[in-house]
Amino acid sequence: MRMPIFRRMKHRGAIIPIVLxxxxxxxxxxxxxxxxxxxxxxxxxxxxxxxxxxxxxxxLVFVVVEAVLIWSIIRYRERPNTPAPRQIHGNNTIxxxxxxxxxxxxxxxxxxxxxxxxxxxxxxxxxxxxxxxxVAAVGHQWWWEFDYPNQHVNNADTLYLPQGSVVxxxxxxxxxxxxxxxxxxxxxxxxxxxxxxxxxxxxxxVGEYHGQCAEYCGTQHAHMYFNVIVLDTNAFNAxxxxxxxxxxxxTDALALQGxxxxxxxxxxxxxxGIVGVNLNSFDAAKTNSGLSAxxxxxxxxxxxxxxxxxxxxxxxxxEGHNWANEPACQLVNGKLANKDNCGLYQxxxxxxxxxxxxDMVISSLSDSQIxxxxxxxxxxx
Amino acid sequence: MATRTIVEAPVVERxxxxxxxxxxxxxxxxxxxxxxxxxxxxxxxxxxxxxVEALLIRTQLAVPNGHVLSPEVYxxxxxxxxxxxxxxxxxxxxxxxxxxxxxxxxxxxDMAFPRLNAFxxxxxxxxxxxxxxxxxxxxxxxxxxxxxxxxxxxTSNCGNAVMCTPGLNEDFWLLGIxxxxxxxxxxxxxxxxxxxxxxxxxxxxxxxxxFTWMTLITAFLLLFAIPSLTAASxxxxxxxxxxAHFFQFAAGGDPLLWQHLFWSFGHPEVYILILPAFGMISExxxxxxxxxxxxxxxxxxxxxxxxxLSFTVWAHHMFAVGLPPIAQAFFATSTTLxxxxxxxxxFNWIATIALGKVSLKVPMxxxxxxxxxFLIGGLDGAALAVVPFDYQVTDTYFVVSHLHYVLFGGTVxxxxxxxxxxxxxxxxxxxxERLGQIQFWLMLIGINLTFFSMHILGLLGMPxxxxxxxxxxxxxxxxxLQTVGAFMLGLAIMVFFWNLITSLRSGLPAGDDPWDAYxxxxxxxxxxxxxxxxxxxxxxxxxxxxxxxxxDIADWKTATH
Numbered sequence: 054m055r056m057p058i059f060r061r062m063k064h065r066g067a068i069i070p071i072v073l074x075x076x077x078x079x080x081x082x083x084x085x086x087x088x089x090x091x092x093x094x095x096x097x098x099x100x101x102x103x104x105x106x107x108x109x110x111x112x113l114v115f116v117v118v119e120a121v122l123i124w125s126i127i128r129y130r131e132r133p134n135t136p137a138p139r140q141i142h143g144n145n146t147i148x149x150x151x152x153x154x155x156x157x158x159x160x161x162x163x164x165x166x167x168x169x170x171x172x173x174x175x176x177x178x179x180x181x182x183x184x185x186x187x188v189a190a191v192g193h194q195w196w197w198e199f200d201y202p203n204q205h206v207n208n209a210d211t212l213y214l215p216q217g218s219v220v221x222x223x224x225x226x227x228x229x230x231x232x233x234x235x236x237x238x239x240x241x242x243x244x245x246x247x248x249x250x251x252x253x254x255x256x257x258x259v260g261e262y263h264g265q266c267a268e269y270c271g272t273q274h275a276h277m278y279f280n281v282i283v284l285d286t287n288a289f290n291a292x293x294x295x296x297x298x299x300x301x302x303x304t305d306a307l308a309l310q311g312x313x314x315x316x317x318x319x320x321x322x323x324x325x326g327i328v329g330v331n332l333n334s335f336d337a338a339k340t341n342s343g344l345s346a347x348x349x350x351x352x353x354x355x356x357x358x359x360x361x362x363x364x365x366x367x368x369x370x371x372e373g374h375n376w377a378n379e380p381a382c383q384l385v386n387g388k389l390a391n392k393d394n395c396g397l398y399q400x401x402x403x404x405x406x407x408x409x410x411x412d413m414v415i416s417s418l419s420d421s422q423i424x425x426x427x428x429x430x431x432x433x434x
Numbered sequence: 435m436a437t438r439t440i441v442e443a444p445v446v447e448r449x450x451x452x453x454x455x456x457x458x459x460x461x462x463x464x465x466x467x468x469x470x471x472x473x474x475x476x477x478x479x480x481x482x483x484x485x486v487e488a489l490l491i492r493t494q495l496a497v498p499n500g501h502v503l504s505p506e507v508y509x510x511x512x513x514x515x516x517x518x519x520x521x522x523x524x525x526x527x528x529x530x531x532x533x534x535x536x537x538x539x540x541x542x543x544d545m546a547f548p549r550l551n552a553f554x555x556x557x558x559x560x561x562x563x564x565x566x567x568x569x570x571x572x573x574x575x576x577x578x579x580x581x582x583x584x585x586x587x588x589t590s591n592c593g594n595a596v597m598c599t600p601g602l603n604e605d606f607w608l609l610g611i612x613x614x615x616x617x618x619x620x621x622x623x624x625x626x627x628x629x630x631x632x633x634x635x636x637x638x639x640x641x642x643x644x645f646t647w648m649t650l651i652t653a654f655l656l657l658f659a660i661p662s663l664t665a666a667s668x669x670x671x672x673x674x675x676x677x678a679h680f681f682q683f684a685a686g687g688d689p690l691l692w693q694h695l696f697w698s699f700g701h702p703e704v705y706i707l708i709l710p711a712f713g714m715i716s717e718x719x720x721x722x723x724x725x726x727x728x729x730x731x732x733x734x735x736x737x738x739x740x741x742x743l744s745f746t747v748w749a750h751h752m753f754a755v756g757l758p759p760i761a762q763a764f765f766a767t768s769t770t771l772x773x774x775x776x777x778x779x780x781f782n783w784i785a786t787i788a789l790g791k792v793s794l795k796v797p798m799x800x801x802x803x804x805x806x807x808f809l810i811g812g813l814d815g816a817a818l819a820v821v822p823f824d825y826q827v828t829d830t831y832f833v834v835s836h837l838h839y840v841l842f843g844g845t846v847x848x849x850x851x852x853x854x855x856x857x858x859x860x861x862x863x864x865x866x867e868r869l870g871q872i873q874f875w876l877m878l879i880g881i882n883l884t885f886f887s888m889h890i891l892g893l894l895g896m897p898x899x900x901x902x903x904x905x906x907x908x909x910x911x912x913x914x915l916q917t918v919g920a921f922m923l924g925l926a927i928m929v930f931f932w933n934l935i936t937s938l939r940s941g942l943p944a945g946d947d948p949w950d951a952y953x954x955x956x957x958x959x960x961x962x963x964x965x966x967x968x969x970x971x972x973x974x975x976x977x978x979x980x981x982x983x984x985x986d987i988a989d990w991k992t993a994t995h
Contacts, residue, residue: 086908087895089826103823104893111813118780118809125788126802129723135791142993143729147785148778152732155777159816163770166820167763173822229585230689232754232829236895240825241754245690246584247683250756263907267754267829267897269578271585272505275900366904409505 087236087263095176096239096254099169106165110158174253179217183286186215189223190252192231192244194270195277195411196365198352206296207335209352210362212264212281214256215289222252232268235281241267256283266365272410278366295434299329300355303432307387311429314422320415321426324350327433350412357433367408368396377431384431387424397427464548465964466533469555471860473530474853476559480522481927483566487515489924492884496917498905508901509576510603514569516579517607520707521614522562524845528710529554529621531852532649534860536625538955539643541634541973543966546627554620561613568606575607578899580700580751583681583692587673604674608667615660615667622653629653634954636973640734643953643976644727647734648713651741652706658745659702666695690755697748705744707841708808709737711848712779715801718851719783721951722798723790726989729782730976736775743772753824762821769819776812780805795949796870800851803878807843811836814889829899832892838885842923847877850930857934858948862960863941869933876926883919887912952977 092101129138178185190212191198199212212235214220224233224244231244239254256262266277284292303309315321316331326332326349335353358377361370370379382395392398399406401423404413418426452458460468490511494502503511537545545551568574577586586604629650633642642650670692672678679685681692712733720727727733746768753762783805792798814836818824827833850873857865891912896903903909947956957979958966975981975989 085906088908089893089895097826100822100826103820104817104826107817107820107823111817115809115813118784119806122784122787122802122805122809125784126792126794129788129790130792130794131724138723138725138790140725140987140989140992141728141789142726143732143782148729148732148782151781152774152778156774159770159773162816162820163767166766166770166822170762170766170821171759230582234897236826240822241828242825243755245755247688248690248756263895265895265897269509269582269585269829269899272509274509274897275505275902369904 087265089236089240092237093258093260093262094238094255095257096173097237099173100240103165103169107162110162114155114158176219176253176255178219178255179257183215183218185219185221187221187223188212188214189225190233190244192224192226192228192233192266192270192277194228195266195273195408196352197233197264197266197277197279199279201293204293204297205335206293207353208296208356209360210279210365211360212279213289213292214281214283216259216283216285217255217257218286219253219255222254224250224252229270230268231266231270231277233264234267235262235264237262238281243268256281259283259285273365273367273408276365276367276408278362280362280366296356297335300327300433302329303429305428305432307384307425307428308432309429311425311427314418314426315429319418319422319426321354324412325352325354328353328355354430354433357430359434363396363400364404364408364411364413367411368400370396377434382427382431384424384428387421387428389424389427392420392423395427397430398423401426464544464552466537466545466548466551467860467962469551470530470532470534472555473526473533473558476555476562477523477525477527477530478931480518480526480562480566482931484515484518484523485924485927487511487518489920491515492917492920494901495903495913497914498903498910500902503901505901506576509578509899510569510574512899513575513578513581513607514565517565517575517610519841520579520703521611522558522565524707524841524849525614525618526558526562527849528652528707528845529558529618531645531710531714531849531856532621532625532652535856535955536646536649537628537632538859538958538962538966539646539953540629540632540637541954541967541970541978542628542632543970545624546632547624550620551624554617554624557613557617557620561610561617564613565606565610568603571602573602573606575610576603577607580696581607581670581692582689582696583670583673584683584689587670587681605671608671608674611667612664615664618656618660622656625649625653626657634970634973634978637978640731641973641976641978642734643713644716644730644733644737645710645713648709648716648737651737652709655702655706655709655741655744659699659706662695663699666692666699669695690752693752693755694748697751698745700751701748702741702744704840705740707845708848709740711804711845711852712737714848714852714855715783715804717953718797718801718855719786721855721949722793722795722801723787724793725786725790726952726977726993727782728785729778732778733782736778739775740772743768743775747772750819750824753821754828766819766821770816773812773816773819780809780812795854796865796867796874797851797855797949799871799874800847800854803874804844804847804851807839807847807878807881810886811839811841811844814839827892829897830892831888831896831898834898835885835888835892838881838888842885843881850874850877855949856955857937858944859955859958859960859962861938861941862944863937864944864948865937865941866933869929869936873926873929873933876922876929880919880922880926884916884923885919887915887919891916947979950983952980954978957982 089097090101092098187203189200189202191200196210198209200207224242226244226246232241233244233252234241238256239252242250242252244250260283262281264279264281266274270277303312322331328335359375361375370376374380376382376397382397389395389398401418404411404415453462460472463469490503494500494508533551629646669680673680673682679687681687681689683689716727716733747765749757749761749765750769818836854865854870891909894908896909944960946960954971957971971978975993977989981988981990
């Protein structure tokens with residue numbers, strides 16, 4: 054009976070490192086992951102550095118303690134004719150040593166923690182000529198609204214940021230608690246009704262990053278993603294000046310028909326706003342009831358065509374495209390060749406099937422109405 | 435002189451009273467041993483229920499964009515998984531161990547308040563059935579086990595959301611928790627009085643077995659922690675049904691109040707779930723290493739230190755809510771401090787094994803597995819106290835990994851160590867060693883497959899409590915691996931129940947003292963008679979039964995305590 058246990062006992066030491074290593078291999082699979090270990094910007098870099106520090110300390114402790122444990126079990130296992138061991142009750146010197154030793158380790162970690170914590174947001178723009186920027190992130194159930202109070206710009210699902218600029222982000226919610234998180238750029242801060250939490254961070258590299266809500270906020274918490282697009286200063290300024298424009302009036306007949314459906318029979322304006330159509334300005338479009346009397350339920354659609362996400366990332370245009378040039382959503386002779394491949398079609402056809410529980414409850418639209426709406430939405434550049 | 439004829443009295447055929455039938459004896463018992471066994475069976479039943487919920491979660495998450503559960507059902511299932519495992523499996527099971535073992539260990543004939551004890555048990559069973567019955571209505575709680583307001587509030591100012599957790603879901607949770615709180619208070623009062631007042635002559639506080647020590651500390655933690663949860667639950671019921679607005683910012687309330695109240699219960703709760711397991715390990719390790727526990731005083735008092743400190747660390751669950759930096763620094767420090775007594779315990783356990791004569795019976799396997807796994811849970815717990823790093827990994831699978839290493843690798847391994855250890859005493863039968871070994875290895879591999887990779891998943895940015903995930907974020911393989919590991923754990927638990935049933939039916943007779951143990955519960959018959967001890971033993975050291983069996987080298991002759 055004893056021998057088989059013992060034989061397996063020898064393997065016991067191997068199991069844990071094998072599992073550890075095989076799990077680490079999976080990090081290789083996480084190529085596209087929004088990992089915290091590939092940080093950009095000083096906040097995420099400091100957070101990741103602390104991780105490597107504590108990983109080193111923990112690995113050291115782990116290896117030593119597990120080794121002593123396994124060695125003790127194997128070395129002192131019962132063998133035939135083992136005499137009764139000495140009845141040792143304890144030793145105060147040893148106790149003091151192993152109380153002090155972990156304390157030293159822990160206080161090293163604590164020092165790093167507190168030092169980093171107080172310096173985390175002590176940052177300035179990479180270049181003196183880059184101004185800081187203020188953005189409000191408003192958590193809805195379940196999508197993000199991004200409002201730029203100084204630029205008078207309001208957008209949903211995508212956060213545009215200028216490269217190298219210190220971002221002061223006001224976190225607001227009028228419903229439940231959400232949590233703002235862009236793993237590559239900054240850790241989380243909760244978005245709590247009635248609390249004016251602020252986040253300060255900086256994105257240092259141009260690119261597209263994954264962001265998401267990290268606090269359980271109801272049925273569709275899983276679909277509260279957003280993407281962050283970091284642009285260099287010129288591109289960002291160009292984006293802002295386009296964004297500040299009112300919606301273009303479409304020239305295409307089908308799109309004009311879509312606009313009519315939007316403002317009329319479709320009932321879209323009950324929840325959505327388009328500056329120049331049913332809204333006078335972007336400030337009127339702020340949906341957060343704490344900010345504006347004109348509370349809207351759904352996102353501002355003025356520049357919808359540039360977006361890649363619908364409704365918290367439940368549908369995403371394919372890589373490198375937006376909803377205007379998404380291949381699956383190109384109308385040919387006023388029709389979609391394969392309508393079920395087009396996310397925009399799926400959404401307008403039955404939003405509750407795509408994202409059960411979301412606020413978009415609409416009466417069903419005919420295919421021709423949907424095509425017209427798609428044409429209109431794609432014109433909103 | 436009249437003669438009197440003696441007529442044989444007719445035999446009166448009397449129907450058995452209810453408490454004389456087999457079922458009635460259990461239904462009406464106030465015997466701490468029977469109540470203890472019922473607590474454990476109830477706990478194991480809900481362990482199965484919570485396990486099925488866990489496997490449902492893992493099945494849904496096995497592949498991206500899974501369609502096994504709808505989002506509504508998934509949210510109910512993960513809420514009930516946490517609630518069931520914590521309140522209906524671990525707590526009742528640990529209370530069951532305490533009920534069965536503590537009076538025997540301290541040489542008492544029963545708990546101090548036997549009827550209160552029975553009341554506490556029936557309350558747990560009732561609350562468990564009540565909570566689970568919510569599934570029948572399709573309205574199981576769906577606010578998560580920490581049930582954050584305002585999401586969990588019916589009347590919350592949900593702004594524009596159509597789905598704003600209407601329905602009875604949260605009422606089931608709040609009322610169930612209130613009922614369980616009543617049971618916990620009753621149970622812990624009983625433990626405190628029993629342990630403080632009913633110890634055998636000579637058993638000073640400093641000679642109590644460590645499991646008794648940890649049960650006593652746990653009872654005090656419950657007495658001071660539960661009121662906070664009770665208050666929060668009542669406040670939310672008032673919010674939901676009587677128009678109060680404790681957690682409604684629009685009406686001057688504060689959602690964060692819920693979090694403070696919940697976690698000032700919730701963090702002591704974590705130690706309520708682990709301290710009795712510490713105690714069980716501290717009983718099993720010495721017996722199977724054939725030497726006394728190393729550093730008894732340090733293990734006992736580090737438990738007390740953990741008890742006190744556990745009330746000062748609650749806001750480390752809230753580092754992301756935007757507390758002032760100085761408050762965060764305070765809670766980071768207290769969390770760092772609480773790691774020290776925990777480390778001291780681990781070192782003492784290893785020192786108990788070292789220089790001993792280690793017999794790797796199944797209880798010992800689980801006890802060693804406990805140390806190995808709990809260490810991981812302790813280390814990643816210390817990592818979570820690193821505030822800026824916590825900003826990144828809180829509410830991700832990193833935390834799920836941490837809490838499962840502590841509660842599964844720790845508490846559940848401890849429960850199995852204790853169960854395999856005391857089962858012969860409870861039933862008079864031995865459990866099958868081979869099946870126990872199979873269960874242990876399946877669990878050890880399963881837990882690491884399932885939960886170690888969750889660290890990685892958290893670092894890769896996967897948030898917890900999402901019912902599905904897209905396929906392009908590099909999370910697919912790890913999730914599949916976890917599902918495989920989870921089913922391996924499910925298989926291990928099946929092996930356990932098979933072992934339990936076959937051992938009850940046809941296990942080898944255990945005898946009164948199968949492990950050559952040290953403490954008083956083994957100085958009774960297996961299973962113990964109703965009154966436990968014919969004569970109450972007199973205690974002269976920390977290992978009274980060892981002393982009785984080894985009078986020449988008794989601890990009270992050779993050791994100084």
